Amino acid sequence: MSTKGMLLMNPGPIAFESEVLSAFAHEGISHVDPAFIEVFGQCLEMMRHVFLAQDGQPLIVAGSGTLGWDMVGANLLEQGDQVLVINTGYFGDSFGACLERYGANVTHLRAPVGSRPSIAELEKALEAPYKLITITHVDTSTGVLSNAADYAATIRKAQPDALIVLDGVCSVGGEELRMKAWDLDVVLTGSQKCIGVPAGLSLLMIRPRALHAFEKIGGSSGSYYCDWAQWLPIMKNYEARRPSYFATPAVNHFYALKKGFEILLADGGMEKRFEEQRNASAAIKAAITSLGCTFVPAEGCAANTLTCVRYPKGVTGPDFLPKVTARGVSLAGGLHKDIKMEYFRIGHMGQSTRIMDHAIRTVNAIEGAFAECGHPVQSGKAAGIVKSFLKATLPLTKPSTCSSGLFGVPLKCHLWSIATIALAFGAGVLVASRRK
Numbered sequence: 001m002s003t004k005g006m007l008l009m010n011p012g013p014i015a016f017e018s019e020v021l022s023a024f025a026h027e028g029i030s031h032v033d034p035a036f037i038e039v040f041g042q043c044l045e046m047m048r049h050v051f052l053a054q055d056g057q058p059l060i061v062a063g064s065g066t067l068g069w070d071m072v073g074a075n076l077l078e079q080g081d082q083v084l085v086i087n088t089g090y091f092g093d094s095f096g097a098c099l100e101r102y103g104a105n106v107t108h109l110r111a112p113v114g115s116r117p118s119i120a121e122l123e124k125a126l127e128a129p130y131k132l133i134t135i136t137h138v139d140t141s142t143g144v145l146s147n148a149a150d151y152a153a154t155i156r157k158a159q160p161d162a163l164i165v166l167d168g169v170c171s172v173g174g175e176e177l178r179m180k181a182w183d184l185d186v187v188l189t190g191s192q193k194c195i196g197v198p199a200g201l202s203l204l205m206i207r208p209r210a211l212h213a214f215e216k217i218g219g220s221s222g223s224y225y226c227d228w229a230q231w232l233p234i235m236k237n238y239e240a241r242r243p244s245y246f247a248t249p250a251v252n253h254f255y256a257l258k259k260g261f262e263i264l265l266a267d268g269g270m271e272k273r274f275e276e277q278r279n280a281s282a283a284i285k286a287a288i289t290s291l292g293c294t295f296v297p298a299e300g301c302a303a304n305t306l307t308c309v310r311y312p313k314g315v316t317g318p319d320f321l322p323k324v325t326a327r328g329v330s331l332a333g334g335l336h337k338d339i340k341m342e343y344f345r346i347g348h349m350g351q352s353t354r355i356m357d358h359a360i361r362t363v364n365a366i367e368g369a370f371a372e373c374g375h376p377v378q379s380g381k382a383a384g385i386v387k388s389f390l391k392a393t394l395p396l397t398k399p400s401t402c403s404s405g406l407f408g409v410p411l412k413c414h415l416w417s418i419a420t421i422a423l424a425f426g427a428g429v430l431v432a433s434r435r436k
């Protein structure tokens with residue numbers, strides 16, 4: 001089956017902006033060409049603004065989000081170090097398993113599926129000392145949002161020197177995140193979710209406490225490619241616009257990343273992105289509720305970047321999901337092992353938070369598929385809710401740019417030209433008639 005034209009509403013990879021894809025299609029260029037060095041340098045500079053971490057050391061390496069976990073393990077941990085994972089789902093389990101490979105003694109602080117540990121539970125857990133504590137900002141398997149700011153403040157109070165590492169793979173670029181203000185030490189993500197760039201880049205921001213901890217250990221263990229001692233000089237050189245080489249950077253990805261960061265930082269910047277993310281999420285969640293569904297996350301701890309929806313009675317994934325696909329929308333099935341067959345996931349990140357059309361097509365496809373599965377729905381109601389939530393804040397589709405339209409001029413411009421000519425003609429007729 002062809003997937004061209006399919007609207008990708010997965011929790012990563014997401015539907016990418018056409019400008020990002022055009023930037024990706026750059027012709028071959030050397031990784032030490034001054035033009036590329038400039039692009040790399042700008043990406044590093046913009047990354048601090050996206051993470052809100054002016055004192056951070058950015059690190060961008062070819063790989064996926066998971067590589068960030070290995071980087072943390074290889075560069076910050078030694079055999080027998082105590083690690084606490086604040087666990088809100090599948091990704092907490094996996095991050096913990098990864099850190100065990102580097103010799104960590106991992107303790108999981110868990111909550112029931114769809115919920116998150118309370119501050120009181122965290123305070124209790126912190127009675128034991130930890131070298132490093134991880135938070136999954138948004139666990140993509142449950143749709144649970146951690147209250148990262150409160151967790152971090154609680155940790156700082158109890159254990160001022162503990163390293164706080166935030167897995168932001170499903171949050172950075174969409175969910176409110178203030179790395180410096182919240183005093184997080186490492187935040188890691190991948191390119192294909194809220195950053196809006198094809199999969200293939202691992203992005204880490206490392207703040208001074210973590211850099212000092214790395215220096216104190218005196219180098220990374222067990223991995224050559226992950227070694228920060230290799231990568232940090234490369235990042236510093238590129239930012240100083242000097243050629244440098246350890247391993248070839250993903251050259252074309254950087255062109256796409258520069259565009260992706262520019263989009264995130266344009267038009268009101270991160271504060272505006274946080275707001276758009278919350279609005280799009282509220283609209284979709286209200287529309288889904290109107291279809292008679294409930295959610296996996298408990299009240300008050302749902303993420304804004306994705307929505308985890310429990311199937312209504314009588315509807316199953318194998319029946320429902322292909323019917324959504326047939327309507328041109330791609331959604332994801334369940335991921336958490338305990339409830340895998342009980343829910344599906346809608347990602348709404350990147351451009352899907354800046355135009356209304358994606359949310360409308362998505363809820364229409366879900367509504368149609370529900371109806372076909374025999375679940376009663378009121379046709380058009382969900383889309384109506386999306387419109388009423390977003391009509392004051394969002395355009396239906398992306399405003400046309402000057403790359404489309406007749407002779408490369410957008411249709412809007414043609415309409416203006418025609419209107420101007422008509423107006424001038426009208427004025428001429430008026431003047432001529434007055435003269436008579």
Ligand SMILES: *Cc1c(COP(=O)(O)O)cnc(C)c1O
Pocket residue numbers: 012064065066067091136137138139140167168169170190
């Ligand atoms: C997607 C995701 C990952 C894994 O990232 P990859 O790019 O697939 O390696 C890790 N953590 C969270 C929270 C994620 O959503």
